[in-house]
Amino acid sequence: MKLGVALQSALEALAANPLRSFLTMFGIMIGVASVMAMMAISEGAANQVDAQISSLGANNLTIRPGSSMRGGRSSGAASRTPLSENEIEELKNEPYALAVSARNNGSVTVVAGEMNWVTSLEGVNTDYFVSQSLKAVEGRLFDEREQTAGAAYAVIGKTIVENLFNGTNPIGQRIRVNNVPIEIIGVLESKGTSNFGRDRDDVVIIPITTARNRILGSHPTVAKDVSSIEVSVREGYDMTEVQELIEEKLRDLRHIRPGAEDDFRVFNIADFIRARSSTQATFGVLLAFTAAVSLIVGGVGVMNIMLVSVTERTREIGLRMAIGARKVDILGQFLIEAIALCLIGGLIGSALGVGAAELAAKLGDFPVNISVPIAIIAIGASVFIGLFFGFFPARRAAQLNPIEALRHD
DSSP states (O other): OOOHHHHHHHHHHHSSSSSHHHHHHHHHHHHHHHHHHHHHHHHHHHHHHHHHHHOTTTTTTEEOOOOOTTEEEETTOSSSOOOOOOHHHHHHHTTTEEEEEEEEEEEEEETTTEEEEEEEEEEEOOHHHTTTTEEEEEEEOOOHHHHTTOOEEEEEEEHHHHSSSSEEEEETOOOEEEEEEHEEEEEEEEOOOOOTBBTTTTTEEEHHHHHIIIIIIIOOOOEEEESSSEEEEOTSSSSHHHHHHHHHHHHHHOOTTSSOOEEEEEOOHHHHHHHHHHHHHHHHHHHHHHHHHHHHHHHHHHHHHHHHHHHTTHHHHHHHHHHTTTTTHHHHHHHHHHHHHHHHHHHHHHHHHHHEEEEHHHOOOOOOOOOHHHHHHHHHHHHHHHHHHHHHHHHHHHHSOOOHHHHOO
16 A cells, blocks of 8 residues: 555545544644654753853852851851952962952942933952953943042943833943942943842952952951852862862962861852752653653554554455555555554644643743754654554554454444
Protein backbone atom coordinates (compact mmCIF):
# COMPACT_ATOMS: atom_id res chain seq x y z
CA MET A 1 0.00 0.00 0.00
CA LYS A 2 1.32 3.40 -0.96
CA LEU A 3 2.05 5.87 1.83
CA GLY A 4 -0.42 8.44 0.52
CA VAL A 5 -3.25 5.89 0.36
CA ALA A 6 -2.42 4.60 3.85
CA LEU A 7 -2.35 8.15 5.25
CA GLN A 8 -5.68 8.99 3.61
CA SER A 9 -7.19 5.79 5.01
CA ALA A 10 -5.85 6.64 8.48
CA LEU A 11 -7.33 10.15 8.42
CA GLU A 12 -10.70 8.80 7.26
CA ALA A 13 -10.69 6.29 10.12
CA LEU A 14 -9.94 9.06 12.61
CA ALA A 15 -12.62 11.32 11.14
CA ALA A 16 -15.20 8.54 11.38
CA ASN A 17 -15.04 8.77 15.22
CA PRO A 18 -14.03 12.39 15.93
CA LEU A 19 -14.89 12.43 19.65
CA ARG A 20 -13.08 9.16 20.33
CA SER A 21 -10.09 10.35 18.31
CA PHE A 22 -9.96 13.64 20.22
CA LEU A 23 -10.17 11.97 23.62
CA THR A 24 -7.42 9.56 22.56
CA MET A 25 -5.24 12.45 21.43
CA PHE A 26 -5.89 14.36 24.65
CA GLY A 27 -3.27 12.41 26.64
CA ILE A 28 -0.70 13.00 23.89
CA MET A 29 -1.60 16.70 23.79
CA ILE A 30 -1.09 17.09 27.55
CA GLY A 31 2.17 15.13 27.47
CA VAL A 32 3.65 17.08 24.56
CA ALA A 33 2.47 20.41 26.03
CA SER A 34 4.21 19.47 29.30
CA VAL A 35 7.41 18.54 27.49
CA MET A 36 7.37 21.79 25.52
CA ALA A 37 6.70 23.99 28.55
CA MET A 38 9.25 22.26 30.79
CA MET A 39 12.02 22.29 28.19
CA ALA A 40 11.35 25.94 27.35
CA ILE A 41 11.48 26.96 31.01
CA SER A 42 14.53 24.76 31.71
CA GLU A 43 16.49 26.10 28.72
CA GLY A 44 15.44 29.66 29.54
CA ALA A 45 16.70 29.24 33.11
CA ALA A 46 19.99 27.79 31.85
CA ASN A 47 20.47 30.73 29.47
CA GLN A 48 19.69 33.14 32.29
CA VAL A 49 22.29 31.51 34.54
CA ASP A 50 24.90 31.68 31.76
CA ALA A 51 24.09 35.37 31.27
CA GLN A 52 24.35 36.02 35.02
CA ILE A 53 27.74 34.30 35.23
CA SER A 54 28.93 36.21 32.18
CA SER A 55 27.78 39.56 33.59
CA LEU A 56 29.24 38.88 37.04
CA GLY A 57 32.42 37.52 35.56
CA ALA A 58 33.07 33.80 35.56
CA ASN A 59 36.65 34.56 36.65
CA ASN A 60 35.71 36.64 39.72
CA LEU A 61 36.33 35.90 43.38
CA THR A 62 34.68 38.00 46.09
CA ILE A 63 36.29 38.61 49.49
CA ARG A 64 34.21 39.73 52.48
CA PRO A 65 34.92 40.08 56.20
CA GLY A 66 33.78 37.13 58.30
CA SER A 67 31.37 37.15 61.23
CA SER A 68 32.43 37.59 64.83
CA MET A 69 31.16 35.62 67.82
CA ARG A 70 30.12 37.35 71.05
CA GLY A 71 28.89 35.28 73.98
CA GLY A 72 28.44 32.29 71.68
CA ARG A 73 26.25 34.29 69.30
CA SER A 74 27.16 35.38 65.79
CA SER A 75 27.16 39.12 65.12
CA GLY A 76 26.42 38.49 61.45
CA ALA A 77 28.37 38.59 58.20
CA ALA A 78 31.04 41.30 57.82
CA SER A 79 31.07 42.04 61.59
CA ARG A 80 34.79 41.32 61.91
CA THR A 81 37.69 43.58 60.98
CA PRO A 82 36.91 45.18 57.61
CA LEU A 83 39.05 44.70 54.56
CA SER A 84 41.33 47.56 53.60
CA GLU A 85 42.78 49.25 50.55
CA ASN A 86 46.24 48.19 51.75
CA GLU A 87 45.20 44.58 51.18
CA ILE A 88 43.91 45.54 47.73
CA GLU A 89 47.30 46.98 46.81
CA GLU A 90 49.00 43.77 47.98
CA LEU A 91 46.64 41.60 45.92
CA LYS A 92 47.19 43.75 42.82
CA ASN A 93 50.84 42.70 42.82
CA GLU A 94 49.94 39.01 42.49
CA PRO A 95 50.49 37.51 38.99
CA TYR A 96 46.98 36.03 38.81
CA ALA A 97 45.24 39.37 39.43
CA LEU A 98 43.75 41.04 36.35
CA ALA A 99 41.80 43.61 38.39
CA VAL A 100 41.25 44.04 42.13
CA SER A 101 38.26 46.20 42.89
CA ALA A 102 37.12 47.79 46.12
CA ARG A 103 33.48 48.27 47.08
CA ASN A 104 31.64 50.09 49.86
CA ASN A 105 27.89 50.07 49.56
CA GLY A 106 24.78 51.28 51.32
CA SER A 107 21.20 52.42 50.84
CA VAL A 108 20.74 56.13 50.13
CA THR A 109 18.07 58.63 49.16
CA VAL A 110 18.73 60.39 45.87
CA VAL A 111 17.02 63.68 45.06
CA ALA A 112 16.79 65.35 41.64
CA GLY A 113 14.65 68.46 41.53
CA GLU A 114 11.32 67.53 43.11
CA MET A 115 11.85 63.80 42.58
CA ASN A 116 13.45 61.43 45.11
CA TRP A 117 14.36 57.75 44.98
CA VAL A 118 15.78 55.24 47.48
CA THR A 119 18.52 53.25 45.80
CA SER A 120 21.79 51.42 46.30
CA LEU A 121 25.02 53.41 46.44
CA GLU A 122 28.27 51.77 45.37
CA GLY A 123 31.56 53.40 46.30
CA VAL A 124 34.21 51.74 44.11
CA ASN A 125 37.62 52.09 42.56
CA THR A 126 38.13 52.05 38.80
CA ASP A 127 38.99 48.33 38.72
CA TYR A 128 35.37 47.67 39.67
CA PHE A 129 34.28 48.61 36.14
CA VAL A 130 36.65 45.96 34.78
CA SER A 131 35.66 43.19 37.20
CA GLN A 132 31.91 43.79 36.66
CA SER A 133 32.19 44.45 32.90
CA LEU A 134 30.48 47.83 33.30
CA LYS A 135 30.38 50.27 30.39
CA ALA A 136 28.90 53.73 29.92
CA VAL A 137 26.31 54.04 27.14
CA GLU A 138 26.09 57.80 27.74
CA GLY A 139 28.82 60.05 29.11
CA ARG A 140 31.82 58.34 30.68
CA LEU A 141 33.15 56.53 33.75
CA PHE A 142 35.30 58.31 36.33
CA ASP A 143 39.07 57.70 36.12
CA GLU A 144 41.68 56.79 38.72
CA ARG A 145 42.72 60.40 39.31
CA GLU A 146 39.13 61.40 40.07
CA GLN A 147 38.73 58.36 42.30
CA THR A 148 41.86 59.21 44.32
CA ALA A 149 40.83 62.87 44.63
CA GLY A 150 37.34 61.95 45.83
CA ALA A 151 35.58 63.79 43.01
CA ALA A 152 31.84 64.36 43.45
CA TYR A 153 31.02 62.41 40.27
CA ALA A 154 28.57 59.58 39.69
CA VAL A 155 27.56 57.10 37.03
CA ILE A 156 24.01 55.83 37.35
CA GLY A 157 21.88 52.92 36.14
CA LYS A 158 18.94 53.23 33.79
CA THR A 159 16.40 52.68 36.56
CA ILE A 160 17.62 55.91 38.18
CA VAL A 161 17.32 57.71 34.84
CA GLU A 162 13.74 56.52 34.37
CA ASN A 163 12.59 57.36 37.89
CA LEU A 164 14.38 60.67 38.47
CA PHE A 165 14.75 62.11 34.98
CA ASN A 166 11.80 60.56 33.11
CA GLY A 167 14.21 58.95 30.65
CA THR A 168 15.84 62.28 29.59
CA ASN A 169 19.60 62.71 29.33
CA PRO A 170 20.97 63.28 32.87
CA ILE A 171 24.60 63.93 31.91
CA GLY A 172 25.89 67.09 33.59
CA GLN A 173 22.94 67.37 35.97
CA ARG A 174 23.32 67.31 39.72
CA ILE A 175 21.65 65.04 42.24
CA ARG A 176 21.75 65.06 46.02
CA VAL A 177 22.83 61.77 47.59
CA ASN A 178 21.95 61.94 51.29
CA ASN A 179 22.08 65.74 50.83
CA VAL A 180 25.56 65.62 49.24
CA PRO A 181 25.60 67.24 45.76
CA ILE A 182 26.96 64.89 43.07
CA GLU A 183 27.35 65.51 39.33
CA ILE A 184 26.27 62.78 36.91
CA ILE A 185 28.94 62.03 34.31
CA GLY A 186 27.70 58.74 32.87
CA VAL A 187 24.84 56.28 32.42
CA LEU A 188 25.63 52.56 32.66
CA GLU A 189 24.77 49.92 30.11
CA SER A 190 21.66 48.04 31.26
CA LYS A 191 22.35 44.84 33.24
CA GLY A 192 18.76 43.82 34.03
CA THR A 193 17.73 41.70 37.00
CA SER A 194 20.28 39.53 38.79
CA ASN A 195 19.88 35.82 39.47
CA PHE A 196 18.88 36.83 43.00
CA GLY A 197 16.06 39.12 41.87
CA ARG A 198 17.88 42.44 42.36
CA ASP A 199 17.58 45.24 39.80
CA ARG A 200 21.21 45.88 38.85
CA ASP A 201 20.24 49.07 37.01
CA ASP A 202 18.95 50.61 40.25
CA VAL A 203 22.35 51.90 41.39
CA VAL A 204 24.48 55.00 41.81
CA ILE A 205 28.24 54.44 41.54
CA ILE A 206 30.71 57.00 42.88
CA PRO A 207 34.45 57.00 43.74
CA ILE A 208 35.09 54.99 46.91
CA THR A 209 36.92 57.91 48.51
CA THR A 210 33.86 60.13 48.04
CA ALA A 211 31.55 57.45 49.43
CA ARG A 212 33.73 56.80 52.46
CA ASN A 213 34.52 60.41 53.39
CA ARG A 214 31.28 62.20 52.52
CA ILE A 215 28.36 59.75 52.45
CA LEU A 216 28.82 56.30 53.96
CA GLY A 217 31.40 57.16 56.61
CA SER A 218 34.50 55.21 57.64
CA HIS A 219 35.17 52.41 60.10
CA PRO A 220 36.59 53.98 63.26
CA THR A 221 39.67 51.73 63.41
CA VAL A 222 40.56 51.48 59.71
CA ALA A 223 41.23 54.63 57.70
CA LYS A 224 40.73 52.97 54.30
CA ASP A 225 38.21 50.22 54.90
CA VAL A 226 36.18 48.50 52.20
CA SER A 227 33.09 46.30 52.47
CA SER A 228 34.28 43.77 49.92
CA ILE A 229 37.01 43.09 47.38
CA GLU A 230 36.50 41.64 43.92
CA VAL A 231 39.46 39.83 42.32
CA SER A 232 39.28 39.19 38.58
CA VAL A 233 41.58 36.30 37.71
CA ARG A 234 43.63 36.19 34.53
CA GLU A 235 42.97 33.48 31.97
CA GLY A 236 44.97 30.30 32.43
CA TYR A 237 44.71 30.22 36.23
CA ASP A 238 42.64 27.65 38.11
CA MET A 239 40.00 29.41 40.21
CA THR A 240 40.24 26.95 43.11
CA GLU A 241 44.02 27.30 43.30
CA VAL A 242 43.78 31.11 43.15
CA GLN A 243 41.17 31.05 45.92
CA GLU A 244 43.60 29.11 48.11
CA LEU A 245 46.43 31.53 47.27
CA ILE A 246 44.26 34.52 48.20
CA GLU A 247 43.28 32.92 51.51
CA GLU A 248 46.93 32.21 52.28
CA LYS A 249 47.90 35.79 51.36
CA LEU A 250 45.19 37.36 53.52
CA ARG A 251 46.03 35.14 56.50
CA ASP A 252 49.60 36.39 56.25
CA LEU A 253 48.54 40.06 55.88
CA ARG A 254 46.11 39.78 58.80
CA HIS A 255 48.61 37.90 61.00
CA ILE A 256 46.27 34.97 61.58
CA ARG A 257 48.02 32.17 63.44
CA PRO A 258 48.06 28.64 61.96
CA GLY A 259 44.95 26.77 63.01
CA ALA A 260 43.07 29.95 63.97
CA GLU A 261 39.76 30.77 62.32
CA ASP A 262 39.88 33.14 59.33
CA ASP A 263 38.25 36.55 59.84
CA PHE A 264 37.33 36.77 56.14
CA ARG A 265 35.58 34.69 53.49
CA VAL A 266 36.43 34.14 49.82
CA PHE A 267 33.46 33.32 47.56
CA ASN A 268 33.38 32.01 44.03
CA ILE A 269 30.12 33.57 42.78
CA ALA A 270 30.05 31.50 39.59
CA ASP A 271 30.17 28.26 41.62
CA PHE A 272 27.33 29.50 43.80
CA ILE A 273 25.16 30.29 40.77
CA ARG A 274 26.02 26.98 39.13
CA ALA A 275 25.00 25.17 42.33
CA ARG A 276 21.71 27.03 42.27
CA SER A 277 21.35 26.14 38.60
CA SER A 278 22.01 22.49 39.43
CA THR A 279 19.08 22.57 41.85
CA GLN A 280 16.90 24.08 39.15
CA ALA A 281 18.08 21.40 36.72
CA THR A 282 17.15 18.65 39.19
CA PHE A 283 13.71 20.17 39.54
CA GLY A 284 13.50 20.35 35.75
CA VAL A 285 14.35 16.64 35.48
CA LEU A 286 11.53 15.80 37.88
CA LEU A 287 9.12 17.88 35.83
CA ALA A 288 10.38 16.26 32.62
CA PHE A 289 9.79 12.85 34.21
CA THR A 290 6.21 13.90 34.98
CA ALA A 291 5.78 15.02 31.37
CA ALA A 292 7.19 11.69 30.14
CA VAL A 293 4.70 9.80 32.33
CA SER A 294 1.90 11.85 30.73
CA LEU A 295 3.16 10.83 27.30
CA ILE A 296 3.35 7.17 28.30
CA VAL A 297 -0.18 7.28 29.70
CA GLY A 298 -1.30 8.90 26.46
CA GLY A 299 0.49 6.16 24.52
CA VAL A 300 -1.30 3.45 26.50
CA GLY A 301 -4.57 5.18 25.63
CA VAL A 302 -3.61 5.13 21.96
CA MET A 303 -2.76 1.42 22.10
CA ASN A 304 -6.05 0.64 23.82
CA ILE A 305 -8.12 2.53 21.25
CA MET A 306 -6.17 0.98 18.36
CA LEU A 307 -6.88 -2.51 19.76
CA VAL A 308 -10.57 -1.61 19.92
CA SER A 309 -10.34 -0.33 16.34
CA VAL A 310 -8.74 -3.59 15.18
CA THR A 311 -11.57 -5.57 16.79
CA GLU A 312 -14.25 -3.34 15.25
CA ARG A 313 -12.71 -3.54 11.78
CA THR A 314 -11.86 -7.25 11.72
CA ARG A 315 -14.15 -7.93 8.74
CA GLU A 316 -12.64 -4.94 6.89
CA ILE A 317 -9.15 -6.35 7.51
CA GLY A 318 -10.26 -9.79 6.27
CA LEU A 319 -11.77 -8.23 3.13
CA ARG A 320 -8.56 -6.31 2.39
CA MET A 321 -6.52 -9.46 2.77
CA ALA A 322 -8.96 -11.39 0.56
CA ILE A 323 -8.47 -8.94 -2.32
CA GLY A 324 -4.67 -9.06 -2.11
CA ALA A 325 -3.49 -6.88 0.79
CA ARG A 326 -0.29 -8.21 2.34
CA LYS A 327 0.46 -8.41 6.06
CA VAL A 328 2.92 -5.54 5.69
CA ASP A 329 0.15 -3.41 4.13
CA ILE A 330 -2.20 -4.05 7.08
CA LEU A 331 0.66 -3.40 9.52
CA GLY A 332 1.52 -0.14 7.76
CA GLN A 333 -2.11 0.99 7.62
CA PHE A 334 -2.72 0.69 11.38
CA LEU A 335 0.77 1.89 12.29
CA ILE A 336 0.32 5.04 10.20
CA GLU A 337 -3.11 5.53 11.79
CA ALA A 338 -1.55 5.42 15.28
CA ILE A 339 1.29 7.74 14.24
CA ALA A 340 -1.16 10.18 12.61
CA LEU A 341 -3.23 10.19 15.79
CA CYS A 342 -0.18 11.00 17.92
CA LEU A 343 1.26 13.47 15.41
CA ILE A 344 -1.93 15.54 15.31
CA GLY A 345 -2.06 15.40 19.11
CA GLY A 346 1.61 16.42 19.21
CA LEU A 347 1.07 19.44 16.96
CA ILE A 348 -1.86 20.64 19.05
CA GLY A 349 0.11 19.90 22.24
CA SER A 350 3.06 21.92 20.94
CA ALA A 351 0.82 24.94 20.45
CA LEU A 352 -0.56 24.46 23.96
CA GLY A 353 2.99 24.10 25.31
CA VAL A 354 4.06 27.40 23.76
CA GLY A 355 1.02 29.09 25.29
CA ALA A 356 1.73 27.51 28.69
CA ALA A 357 5.38 28.62 28.59
CA GLU A 358 4.43 32.18 27.66
CA LEU A 359 1.82 32.24 30.42
CA ALA A 360 4.37 30.97 32.96
CA ALA A 361 6.78 33.68 31.82
CA LYS A 362 4.18 36.39 32.44
CA LEU A 363 2.58 35.12 35.65
CA GLY A 364 5.59 33.56 37.34
CA ASP A 365 8.35 35.72 35.83
CA PHE A 366 10.09 32.57 34.55
CA PRO A 367 12.69 32.93 31.79
CA VAL A 368 11.64 30.84 28.78
CA ASN A 369 13.36 29.95 25.55
CA ILE A 370 11.12 28.42 22.90
CA SER A 371 13.25 27.20 20.01
CA VAL A 372 12.80 25.05 16.92
CA PRO A 373 14.86 22.14 18.36
CA ILE A 374 12.55 22.03 21.39
CA ALA A 375 9.48 21.83 19.14
CA ILE A 376 11.11 19.13 17.00
CA ILE A 377 11.97 17.07 20.09
CA ALA A 378 8.43 17.38 21.48
CA ILE A 379 6.75 16.46 18.19
CA GLY A 380 9.30 13.71 17.59
CA ALA A 381 8.42 12.28 21.01
CA SER A 382 4.76 12.12 20.02
CA VAL A 383 5.65 10.31 16.76
CA PHE A 384 7.78 7.82 18.71
CA ILE A 385 4.89 7.21 21.11
CA GLY A 386 2.61 6.49 18.15
CA LEU A 387 5.19 4.15 16.62
CA PHE A 388 5.92 2.31 19.87
CA PHE A 389 2.40 1.92 21.22
CA GLY A 390 0.82 1.49 17.80
CA PHE A 391 3.03 -1.39 16.76
CA PHE A 392 1.34 -4.10 18.88
CA PRO A 393 -2.23 -3.36 17.63
CA ALA A 394 -0.93 -3.05 14.05
CA ARG A 395 0.92 -6.35 14.33
CA ARG A 396 -2.17 -7.98 15.79
CA ALA A 397 -4.22 -6.75 12.81
CA ALA A 398 -1.59 -8.03 10.36
CA GLN A 399 -1.56 -11.50 12.02
CA LEU A 400 -5.32 -12.05 11.60
CA ASN A 401 -6.42 -15.08 9.57
CA PRO A 402 -8.33 -13.68 6.58
CA ILE A 403 -10.96 -16.49 6.60
CA GLU A 404 -11.69 -16.09 10.31
CA ALA A 405 -11.67 -12.32 9.92
CA LEU A 406 -14.36 -12.50 7.18
CA ARG A 407 -16.51 -14.67 9.47
CA HIS A 408 -16.23 -12.15 12.34
CA ASP A 409 -19.51 -10.47 13.29
